[in-house]
Amino acid sequence: MDSTAFDVPGVSWTPISDKLIGVRRLTAGIWLGIPLVATAVPAVIFGGAVWIAPAVVALFLVWAFWLIPRQVRALGYAELDDDLLIRKGVMFRSLSVVPYGRMQFVDVQAGPLTRRAGIAQVQLHTASAGSDAAIPGLPESEAARLRDRLSEAGEARLAGL
Template identity: 50%
Template sequence: MGTGTADQADTPEWVGLPGGLLSMRRLLLVGWTLSLTAATAVAAGMLAGTAWAALGAFWLGVLAWGWVLLGRNWRSWRYAERADDLLISRGVLWREQTVVPYGRMQLVEVTSGPLERRFGLASVQLHTAAAATDARIPGLVPAEAERLRDRLTALGEARSAGL
């Protein structure tokens, strides 16, 4: 009697993060590693001789490694809105999936620091009665963050009204 509709309804529709978060994090990585490269090369060159200035290249290796890791981490973040809860999945080596029931949400806030605003990003912070289930979705476009906040708030009020 299975028509396959129940299987489709059980499968969440995952939404990934926009590319602005990855761009912001990579720009920070480049800024810090190039600064450390220059500082290490100058300090080693002045203290131990010009040949030792090549130690600054270590930070270029960190840059290449960090570039790849940031991309993998960014791709691992996703969220899905289901009928009764919100799923948030993240992590590359240690995968973590958080389930936040709408009826348990006490506060949903949208935050955006100076750097996030510069890149046109915002984060959604979810607070529940149990601190262990608080969750955060970083790097959203502000319009999506506000839409998600409004939807989660409405669903939270509807689910908690019966308690």
Template identity: 50%
Template sequence: MTPPVSALEPWPATVAWRTVSPRLITIKLLGLATGIVFVLAGLGVARWLWEIDWIWWIVAAVLAYAVLRVISIIRGVRSWGYAERDNDLLVRHGLLTRHLSIVPYARMQFVDVSASPLERAFGLATVQLHTAAAASDARVPGLLPDDAARLRDRLTALGEDRAEGL
């Protein structure tokens, strides 16, 4: 029997947490860099067309935002984790607002594994669990393909076993 999870302790210390791949940080940083480059290019065009002198303040603000986002991306990816227990799967994430999803194996309808082109380029996949309640769906991004396949197969088998008892 697993001990109950306290609402005041969002990351239970009684379970063995597995982390996601640090390659997910690179993927998210590439997305940020792409957006920042487009914004800076737009500001450069605006400066060239209208010769706005104060545009450098906006550039400085964009760069400061980028630095803060880099820090939050790194810490945010490191906050992701999942734990497989006897009757349910726990998924955690979040820095300021911590999220803990507990998905009972018996309530799972299907498990979905996906990988965007960028995830495939870095050898990662995302496992998504679907339940009858849309709000209770949980996902685990940044898994290596072997880990994603193992988790998918284990969750599917456990979901079938637990659903037979309903």
């Protein structure tokens, strides 16, 4: 497998917190657990081929629980002198390069489950509407530090805005 398009020489990647695995597994368990129960009840009552539906949902749940740790461990970011690099993906890989001078503002977001786990997401907003620059699963203190660092770097390198 040739991954030269995603290898950046001399870059030290910062991983995100493994706590995101638990949050994503809990979310998947809720979103797939409800249909699992909803399809299992008729299967218990009627039996037969009705068991296909809960079996399919259970397979999706097992697949999600297997896939989530791989996805989370593939996430990472690197702070360079002029750019922020964000990588994600196992099968469908992505490498985003966000110049500090193009950042308009930086958000820190946390829902109830991520707050309980002590993690947050840093969302970068640029002039490009198609920009998908987000770093989920950061410890709250690291998210605040990164928000401040990126805001300062963006102001210092304001490029044509």
